[in-house]
Amino acid sequence: MKLIQVKNVSKEYRTGEITVKALRGVSFEIERASFVSFVGPSGSGKTTILNLIGCLDKPTEGELKVSGTDVAGLSRKESAAFRGKHIGFIFQDFNLMPVLTVYENIEYPLLMVQSLPSTERKDRVEKLLEEVGMADQKNKYPDQISGGQKQRVAVARALVTNPELVLADEPTANLDSETAYAVINLMKKMKDGFGTTFVFSTHDQKIVGEAEIVYFLADGKLVDEKVKGGKNGQPV
Amino acid sequence: MGNLFKISVRNLFRYKRRTFLTTSLIAFGVIFVLGYTSISGSFKNMMIGQVTDSMIGHLQVHRKGYVASIENLPLNMNLNPQAARKVESLLKLQPEVEDYSPRIKFGGMFSTFVETTNIRLNGVYPEKEFKTIPLLSSRITDGRKTLHRGEILIPELLARGMKAKIGDMIVIVATNQDGSVNGKQFEIAGILESATGPGGRDGYIHIEDAMEVLRMEEMEISEVAIRIKDFGQVETFTRKLDGLLSGEVNRQGARSLEVHSWQQLSPFYNIARMIDMMTIFIQLMLIAVVLISIMNVMIMAVYERIREIGTIAAIGTLPMKILSMFLMEGLCLGVIGTVIGNVIGMVIIFILNVSGWVTFDFGRQKGLVLSPTVDPVNMLVVSAIVIFVSVFASLQPALKASRMDPIQALRHV
Ligand SMILES: Nc1ncnc2c1ncn2[C@@H]1O[C@H](COP(=O)(O)OP(=O)(O)O)[C@@H](O)[C@H]1O
Ligand SMILES: [Mg+2]
Numbered sequence: 001m002k003l004i005q006v007k008n009v010s011k012e013y014r015t016g017e018i019t020v021k022a023l024r025g026v027s028f029e030i031e032r033a034s035f036v037s038f039v040g041p042s043g044s045g046k047t048t049i050l051n052l053i054g055c056l057d058k059p060t061e062g063e064l065k066v067s068g069t070d071v072a073g074l075s076r077k078e079s080a081a082f083r084g085k086h087i088g089f090i091f092q093d094f095n096l097m098p099v100l101t102v103y104e105n106i107e108y109p110l111l112m113v114q115s116l117p118s119t120e121r122k123d124r125v126e127k128l129l130e131e132v133g134m135a136d137q138k139n140k141y142p143d144q145i146s147g148g149q150k151q152r153v154a155v156a157r158a159l160v161t162n163p164e165l166v167l168a169d170e171p172t173a174n175l176d177s178e179t180a181y182a183v184i185n186l187m188k189k190m191k192d193g194f195g196t197t198f199v200f201s202t203h204d205q206k207i208v209g210e211a212e213i214v215y216f217l218a219d220g221k222l223v224d225e226k227v228k229g230g231k232n233g234q235p236v
Numbered sequence: 237m238g239n240l241f242k243i244s245v246r247n248l249f250r251y252k253r254r255t256f257l258t259t260s261l262i263a264f265g266v267i268f269v270l271g272y273t274s275i276s277g278s279f280k281n282m283m284i285g286q287v288t289d290s291m292i293g294h295l296q297v298h299r300k301g302y303v304a305s306i307e308n309l310p311l312n313m314n315l316n317p318q319a320a321r322k323v324e325s326l327l328k329l330q331p332e333v334e335d336y337s338p339r340i341k342f343g344g345m346f347s348t349f350v351e352t353t354n355i356r357l358n359g360v361y362p363e364k365e366f367k368t369i370p371l372l373s374s375r376i377t378d379g380r381k382t383l384h385r386g387e388i389l390i391p392e393l394l395a396r397g398m399k400a401k402i403g404d405m406i407v408i409v410a411t412n413q414d415g416s417v418n419g420k421q422f423e424i425a426g427i428l429e430s431a432t433g434p435g436g437r438d439g440y441i442h443i444e445d446a447m448e449v450l451r452m453e454e455m456e457i458s459e460v461a462i463r464i465k466d467f468g469q470v471e472t473f474t475r476k477l478d479g480l481l482s483g484e485v486n487r488q489g490a491r492s493l494e495v496h497s498w499q500q501l502s503p504f505y506n507i508a509r510m511i512d513m514m515t516i517f518i519q520l521m522l523i524a525v526v527l528i529s530i531m532n533v534m535i536m537a538v539y540e541r542i543r544e545i546g547t548i549a550a551i552g553t554l555p556m557k558i559l560s561m562f563l564m565e566g567l568c569l570g571v572i573g574t575v576i577g578n579v580i581g582m583v584i585i586f587i588l589n590v591s592g593w594v595t596f597d598f599g600r601q602k603g604l605v606l607s608p609t610v611d612p613v614n615m616l617v618v619s620a621i622v623i624f625v626s627v628f629a630s631l632q633p634a635l636k637a638s639r640m641d642p643i644q645a646l647r648h649v
Contacts, residue, residue: 056550056643077554084552091646095547099246111239113552157551 001068003164003197004030004053009062011048011220022048024220025062030199030213032164035191038201039208040217046201047169049217053199054087054167055079067164084113088158090168090187090200094150096142096157103129103138106156114161128156131193132186148179155186159194166190168200172207184210240557244565247537248572258533259573262622265522266577267584269618273515274585274608275594280511282604284467287504290371290431291438293337293461295474295497297323297481302458303496306434309341309356311413314456319484319492323460326480332473334463337361337368340446341438341458344410346390348398355394356438357408359446368463376426377402387425389440395427402426408441412450420449433502470497519618523625526573530566530629537565538633545637546645555638562634563627570626574619585610 011023023045030036038046051057052064055071056079064072067086074082083089088109096105107125110116116124129135132152137145145153151171158166168187172180184200184207191198200211208214216224248255288294302313315323320338327336340359345352358365362383366372373381376389383389388408390400400406402424409419422441430437447455464473474497486492499505538545545558585608588594594606 051643054550080549080552080554082552083550084554087552089547089551091547093543095543095646097243097544097548099243099250108548109551112548112557113554 002029003032003034003067004028004199005063005065006049006053007063009049009052009059009064011045011052011057012060022220023052023059026220026222027062028215028222028225030197032197033191033195034197035188035210035212036197036199037208037211037214038199038217039203039205039214041203044217045220046203046217048220050167050169050199050201053165054089055083084109084161086164088161088163088166088196090151090154090158090166090171092170092173094142094147094154094174096150096153098142101139101141102134102145102153105142105153106160109157109161124160125156128160131159131190132156146179147175148182151175151179151183152186155183155190159190159196162194163196165197165199168198170201170203172202172204177204177206180204180207181210240561240564241568243561244568247541247565248568251537254533254536255569255572258529258569259576261529262526262570262573262626263577263580265525266574266618266622267581269518269522270578270581270610270615271584271608272518273614273618274610275588275606276511276515277611277614278606278608280508282606283504284498284508286371286431286604287433287502288463288467288498289369290375291369291433291435292498292501293368294464294467294470295462295477295495296501297460297462297477297493297495298458300486300490300492300494303494303501309343309458311342311450311456311458314340314458315460315493316456317454320455320457320460322484323481323493326477327460327462330473330477332464332466332469332476334465335364335367336460336462337364338443338455338457338460339365340443340450340452340456342410342446342450344408344449346394346398346439347407347409348400348404349407351398353394353398355390355408356435357388357410357446358435358438358440359443360440361443362440365440365461368461370463371431375429375431377429378426380426383425383440383442385442385445386422387442388422389426389428390424391437391439392427392429393437394439395424400424408449410449412452414451416451418449418451420445433504470499519621522618523621526570526622526625527629530569530626531632533569534562534566534630534633538562538637541637542640542645542648545640546642546648549640549642550646558640559634559638562637563630566626566630566634567623570623573626574622577622578615578619582610 007027009023009026013020013022026049038049040046052059053066055074058072071082097108100108103125106128107121110121129138132155134149134152137149142150172183175183187198188210190196202208212228214226215222299313299315327333337360343354343356346355366381373379404424405421406424407419407421409417411417464470474495478495481493481495482491484491484493549558589607592605595604
């Protein structure tokens with residue numbers, strides 16, 4: 001079974017009289033343990049598609065399954081529980097809790113989303129701190145570390161619950177290109193190490209090269225798909 | 237739980253000034269309420285003490301109907317001897333009773349051989365009366381605690397008006413129930429300061445002298461004033477005694493005795509109630525202050541942290557958890573304010589007590605020093621109300637936070 005199955009999904013936003021078609025009949029499937037990127041200009045629907053996969057929003061039409069669950073049918077509370085169990089999130093603006101230290105930010109999902117016994121919690125947090133190279137900064141607060149470091153912490157926070165899927169909407173948009181590469185490579189390393197599927201969006205062509213599979217979006221439609229080391233430019 | 241607490245406290249420290257202002261406001265309110273209730277409460281208690289301990293006693297037993305016509309001091313409504321004995325033997329058995337004092341009340345003429353006027357008199361057993369009415373001796377010019385046969389204590393207004401002095405011989409003339417007039421000579425043994433309230437301007441003689449003046453063969457007392465050990469039990473004991481005496485009936489089968497607590501006998505009960513009402517009103521104002529300030533600060537807290545709320549909601553924090561997080565913050569604000577308020581309030585009350593700054597006059601009693609005390613039950617109730625209101629005031633903003641759509645919240649700038 002594929003991790004993500006998207007069939008003929010459309011999404012419309014209605015604001016008063018105006019209806020915006022953010023997605024127009026998109027279909028694709030994503031395997032477990034893959035490293036996938038959605039690329040396209042601003043307004044092409046990248047965020048919309050990530051929100052749908054991430055159970056933050058519901059499609060207007062079409063079928064959407066994550067880990068075999070028809071997520072379109074979940075209630076608000078069920079969606080929240082589903083996200084907490086299956087999905088990790090990385091944000092463009094890092095979105096760490098300013099009142100919590102690096103360590104506590106990573107620990108947060110284990111305390112507030114999944115309740116884990118304290119020894120196991122400590123082991124996991126310490127391990128991820130090592131993995132993302134932030135062990136020596138663990139007692140600092142977010143405003144005491146750099147953007148690249150914040151995003152490393154965010155990667156650790158997204159992975160701490162052992163999710164099957166990590167979604168990252170433009171995770172490098174606020175980073176310089178060197179740091180951006182470092183963060184993408186960190187994500188890749190995590191994917192290899194934990195077998196987690198990473199799906200991220202970007203409009204940065206340089207970063208795209210790091211993805212194994214790239215979906216090109218324009219005007220709410222998938223216009224191209226590229227598989228690394230394989231048949232490029234195969235239309236969908 | 238501990239974690240929610242940690243996050244809440246850190247968030248409160250994040251906005252130090254706002255937290256400081258809000259908790260100070262709550263603390264100030266608590267101090268004010270505590271101070272007000274303890275001062276007004278001790279004023280009330282002192283006033284009640286004055287009322288009960290200088291004349292009325294805690295409760296009284298009369299023949300049915302006597303209280304309604306007490307202005308006339310009707311001799312034909314006195315208790316008959318068996319009824320009086322029955323009441324006394326009953327009172328002796330009650331462990332709650334500190335002491336009681338039977339009185340014969342009557343009106344008569346007071347004559348200095350030069351001038352004559354009216355006087356209202358209580359015939360009492362001095363030892364019993366002084367024990368039942370502990371402030372009585374402090375009302376007497378020389379603070380004496382005795383009254384012998386042939387002696388009279390007269391109210392000061394009468395003494396002044398009649399130019400009567402201690403040691404003077406005077407005559408009391410009274411008409412008894414059968415209409416026969418009798419007189420007896422007394423020596424003025426003391427002048428009584430007026431007490432505020434009914435009976436506060438009555439004179440005193442020995443009960444046996446009263447019997448003699450009224451030519452009673454058997455003692456027919458008008459009332460029994462009772463002092464109980466625990467003033468807090470007045471109402472309970474009044475009901476108990478009323479129940480015990482309910483068996484006393486007259487020939488028609490109607491009840492022949494009635495029991496009244498001081499509340500029913502003194503108009504000051506209404507003032508005491510007014511003080512209680514004002515205390516409640518002040519507490520309502522405190523509730524309003526806490527409600528508005530906490531609600532205000534929590535609405536701001538939610539508004540400022542929309543993106544954070546979006547983040548934690550997106551990563552799967554359940555709405556209930558988000559709700560508790562903000563309720564916890566309101567709770568912490570309330571608790572901090574209450575604790576500070578209670579501590580400072582108690583210090584202030586302690587200082588007031590030690591310094592004796594708060595004095596007041598009650599009726600003709602001047603310069604009574606108020607000693608405000610904190611009623612721990614009241615303190616707990618006020619604290620509980622403030623803390624409850626703090627949580628309640630956070631409910632609306634917290635609900636708003638918990639219901640936020642993560643996408644909208646994350647897009648908020
Ligand atoms: N909540 C919304 N209400 C109305 N229109 C929206 C909303 N979210 C996105 N859109 C519109 O949908 C389209 C796709 O947006 P989005 O998925 O954010 O694109 P991208 O992330 O690729 O920049 C855009 O035209 C955008 O204006
Ligand atoms: Mg976007």
